[in-house]
Amino acid sequence: MADPAQTRPDEALCLHCGSRVPEGASSREFCCAGCEAVHGLLVSQGLTRYYQLTGGKTSPAAEPARGRGLSWLEPLVTKAEAAPGALCSLELDVQGIHCAACVWLMNELFRRQPGGAGFTVDPALGKARMQWRRGAFDVAGFLRAVEGFGYLFGPSRKRPAPASLDLPIRLGICVALTMNVMLFSVSFYVGLAPEDGEVFGLFTRLSLWLSTVVVLVGGWPFFRSAWQGLRRGVPHLDLPIALGILLVFGTSLVQARGGRGDLAYFDTLNTFVTLMLVGRWLQQRVLERNRRFLLEDDGAEGLFVRRQEGDQLVTVKVSQVAERDLLVIAPGDLVPVDAELLDARARVTTDWMTGEPDEREVLAGQPLPAGAFNAGREAVRALATQSFQDSPLVALLRRPPEGSGRSAGHTRFWESVSRRWVVTVLAVSALGLALWWPSGPDKALEVAVALLVVTCPCAIGIATPLAYELVQARLRREGFFIRATDLLDRLPRVRQVLFDKTGTLTLGRMELADRSVVESLDDEARDVAFNLASRSNHPVSRCLADALSRTGARFVPDARVTEHPGQGLEWVRGGVSWRLGRADWRSGCASADAPRGTVLFRDNTSVAAFPLREALRPDARREVSALQAEGHAVWLISGDAPARVRELANSLGVPEAQALGGLRPEDKACTVSRLGSTDSLYLGDGVNDSLAFERALCAGTPAIDRPVMPGKSDFFLVGEGLASLREALRLSRELHQVVRRLLTLAIGYNVVAVAVCLVGWMTPLRAAVAMPATSLATVLFTVWSLSAPRAPRRDAAGLPRPTEVLA
Template structure:
């Protein structure tokens, strides 16, 4: 295999993505288990050119899921193969694309599959379109191969937002036209006058025609927004922009028709419209990129299940399931309703609804709760005891209605600024019109228009969107992805941080308490333990498999392992019976090893080794929790786990036991958030049992992007195994607010001077043409300078909150 190119890194940088490795990380050299797994796969399969293409800009990789169901894929493939012709085609959404290296990786994996006819990847929208020769290509096998690298596929639901297609086109047209108008205006400023005859008239007409196109093309988004605001009775920031465009254009049109194109504001008008479009584009750019990184959430409509109808098996939406239906639940699939098991036994996981890890064995006739996953390796049949409309999942999967939650009652800072700016600009323009009316309507209108031109809200329309874009891009590099437009406005209000436990503060998997228990095994016992553990999907088995792999355990394909549900695994080799499982099953009675010691390995019922396990806590959890508290924020731990275990974890992390709430059902979590929230809570959770709580908090996020529903309800999501990006986001939001308020101060100072010049009647088109872009450039440079990384305090340095944060 060729040498493995790696991104430039320091000893503290992840070998896969280059992100900082959290202190105390389980895997040295990697920021998370996902990066370690993907790095290993790339090396193993000779795909290390990926690192040449990323140029050190890869995102942290989610840990690949091995138990994901593909019930949703079957009807799509069936429909694709039912179309006429030798080549089938299918379009899917994909989660996790972030650069050209991802496109190359998918194309390379597709090329290695037999029967493929073509693959087109759209990284901007997060879509793939594949073509294959009928009956010669394994679609599911290809998707599983790609998902092994941390990506996820889903039905095609992503659609480009209208603004994402519309704004760049409008911006390009206006920028091109503006440059031409500016060239014509230069001739007026250097001496072209009406006495020059036809040349003056031609340049005037060209400026008028091109400016008309700019007003129509570039002004439309602001006209539409202003009209919509007036219909709702809201003075929107786009109102003075729209009025300014129309009045400046109207005045310039009158001057041009009167033969005085040199007195028109065409160049200033065109520059203003173009800059406002730039600001509008910046506002949506990073947010759309973050949203497209994920699969689109379709709530309950996105859940599919196999329904048995006599001798036929049909894949249907979960919403079509009725009481008494017989369902076939494949490995990794979800049970959408309360049901009873029809087969002999099954292993299920309820971590998605309870938030707690662990699997249990269900025997024939026992109930299965809605939201349970089939954690076994074989499909099982269940009988629905309720219709989906009565399922507890319906409430948990619903989209949050508009007008609920902390964000809805939060009055955004920019709404108030916009209203005040509109009222002030209109009042000042009216004042100028009134003061100069005695000098004649023409002069009065000229002053009023000049006021609308020079009071350009560039600090709001350009510099502020740029500031938000810079902060969002920086957070993205740290694994914090913003999804909500106003999240950075809400974060400075956060005074309480509420964590779910399992999958949030912990990683949703187990780890060895003592690695020596594996490292000191004899070679024979080590290989036998690996043969046993590697053939089970139980969380304890997955943990032991990973640990044994690191010490070089060997796999025996001919080994025949028997799994005893709820007990453990058994292997007979050379007349010796080996067992890996519960102590009272694997050991003879004379061994008194407590169950807390974890699974044990026995040889003919004699103890060989014990493997104590514990929940894997995020490596920086304690540091970040204590840092949040030192900054003046209250930290809470809210979990569905047993109260004693929740209190134990709270103590280990330094959270007051009074702030540790255990045994919480989804409704209890929501009630707890409601009682605590004073429009100042941030909630971090990973399971659908956190869904109702998400709707009550000021802002909410999730590290679980590999499961449905929660990412779509979140204001932000996290990649990687560290929590430091949350505190970094809180810190940067405060810094952003300070920068924005300084920008407003500069804008007010500039406008005071500009208004004075206008009211004195000294403003001319040339002065306006110089002043407006000059101030825009100055505010942009100030923004970049204020938010440059070199001026930032390191994220590890706690900074106390200001004593009072205005609403």
């Protein structure tokens, strides 16, 4: 949510998610079209309990996908229906689950659907499993109903990461055993001594056995990571942790075997291992949650197309398409290869490949380019003119090899910290051993072990992961979701911000340049225009239908509207011909004095002209200006027409020299390399940005409803605003400063602790107090430095506030 300290008194908060409404937004009640659409559905369908269950933790809603194809679903449903038994079952991945409210909403929608038998959701993994009575349940209809609320479904591919299952189990075991070892240690501190005989020996043996289990169970992740780092020649951060665990355990083992369990550091060792595991769990928790928020993407293997085989229609992976295959492209489906249209006409959009936002019409015999989407309302037939192996999509969909790409070379800071920490700790321990050797091996070893214990890297192992977790959680509430482990380490290096145009700085849809035109229409013209526009899927029609519906336009179910491809829509009503379409559409003849924009005609007389433009993100101008004021060079890099790119650059205040249009995917990648791949952030939404993604220092996308790109991104955005991008840059710098302060505090503490050890004043009891005390201090400092209070939420159309619900 918004920070009250940064929220102006006149700023509105979104009724759905509570985020700040960007200046210039089409509505002062919602931060984005997604939140507005979802809120409207929740209210109209009586599902407002959703707001009571969110507890004020809702992120901005993704805009419901329009015309999304479900070709991947058909073979899964067919297989489920063919299985024996009275009930059919199907497991699917879900994108967009935030909390328990999402689970309730999906279950409620399933309950209202006839024929359903059972529905369970795993919100931690982002999976849903449904059961239904054969032939009595519309699976596709149910999925489309749920996707109307901003969720997306896909084939079941998500699998829990091994670490996400492993760490909680290890942590639970270590916490339980550590608590017992601490109880035994208390008895040593209050006076239990070797003279007490069997009880002292029993407590010593129990502490040793339990500590051995803690070292084996809890220390293994650090041993493995440290060894892997040494094999690569990189002293990993886990190396000092692993060395500390082994050396302290070894020395304590010697003390216990010698009958001096009261001189061992078992309680400190167990606490240290447990705290390190907590830090490791914090480090991965939010990243795992963000990754599971999206559908799993495996490139071309996750894309399907329908292929006609004789009199059968078979759904196959796009990688199986061969030349001369007869393809059936359903509405919303992808054309995977260059093909020739066989039907009379088709309407397609190629923005995913070229960046050009406009839909265009293709006639029979004309080529359908690979990467186009069927934007019409009917399926069309096409003849593949190449195999998928020859398709231009292959290079754009490929995944970079594991371990390569942007993250390489950006861990030098932590490598340096780790290397110096290891060398310093070992050198100081050796110094303590040498200085106290004349006093006897036992005393020298005690001092050396004390040095290893009190110089534990708590700031690295606990406080630093906590700092990253706090920043990631704050950004998630703002609609900025991090997927790459080291993104926050790379963001402070960003000096250039490179934007694609369509779908990135713009919203990929049209908007009215002058709303007063709609408001000035009389009732008859308003209703006619609405009934014409609402019966077309063209972006212009969708824009007009939405604007007219806000003015109270009425829908006429029995209206007979005819679409004239390339011209517009016509409705003969009461002997009067109403037309909505091209400005030069007057009885099929162009006119020099035709009004500009999309025009409503009554017979051949112009009634109103609707000037349209690409919808810009509401805060784009402000954010671009702010980025430039903060010293970032802003570039526009687009496949759209150069004139359009320059026009947008002028409106945003970007120099024309930094606005590049008409670029192919290869050109974009070369441009990123030329400008500097070591300090550039790239934000794009189409597969034509794929190669540029691989060249930039970091890359992200706002297009989570399209395949491939979210899986290649370091981060993704939810909502219509761009403010979270600048917030991420700011918080990454703040995080960098906090981490450096943590290291400074750790060094200061260790200087004092080393001095205490070298003079021989450190005992197991003092170490047991000092180590957790410093860990607690660094944690509190981190929380104080990075925590931000949440802004109070407004009532959502009379709904209870979350605070009232929780009370």
